[in-house]
Amino acid sequence: MVSFMTKCVMDFFIAFGVVLGGTMLGGIAAVLTMEPPTTRMLLISEQIKIWALVAAVGGTIDPLRFIESNLAEGFISPAIKQILLIVFAFIGAQSGTALIQWICREGGVH
Template sequence: MFSFPNKLLFIFCTALGLILGGSLIGSLSTIITGDEPYSTMRKLAEDIKIWAVVAAIGGSFTPYEAFGSGIFSGDIRSLGKQFFYVVSSLTGAEFGIYLIYTFTGNR
């Protein structure tokens, strides 16, 4: 389906979109209730980081099974791919948090 570099970019953009979309849409409630949306956006971005990482790399047990098989059966190539998928996902989530903090005027 995807080549390795394309999948890395796909995972990065998925994590980035989850952070940006989740925090932006989640902060709409504070606009309705009259609270400050910027602090809510920052808090939501930090709170959903782990969920964005898990969802971006697949959200099921398949990536973790591949990670386990790489360790226990010696498939170093699969283990390396899964490592880079997790790093790509973490990078996308952190970049999303950085953008939220930059746009809201903090950090």
């Protein structure tokens, strides 16, 4: 059985990787289509963030149903754990977006 902290770390890095990988590949596509890659990468990093969160937590509605059903039955601990998993995934997606913004803005300053 996977520990809770292991799942938190996995969710963080899955969301981080989806943002980073999707944005980098989008940047390559921008070069191939003769678009400015940094502009496209900044746009993609913002747009893909929610999908990174969804990919990390494993579905769009199931985690929310899990939270709702546990709270309705009075089980607060499982609901809080699920909320924390979503928070870790959000932090991972946000960190990936921040890294892309830092890379794109730093590269354009020189």
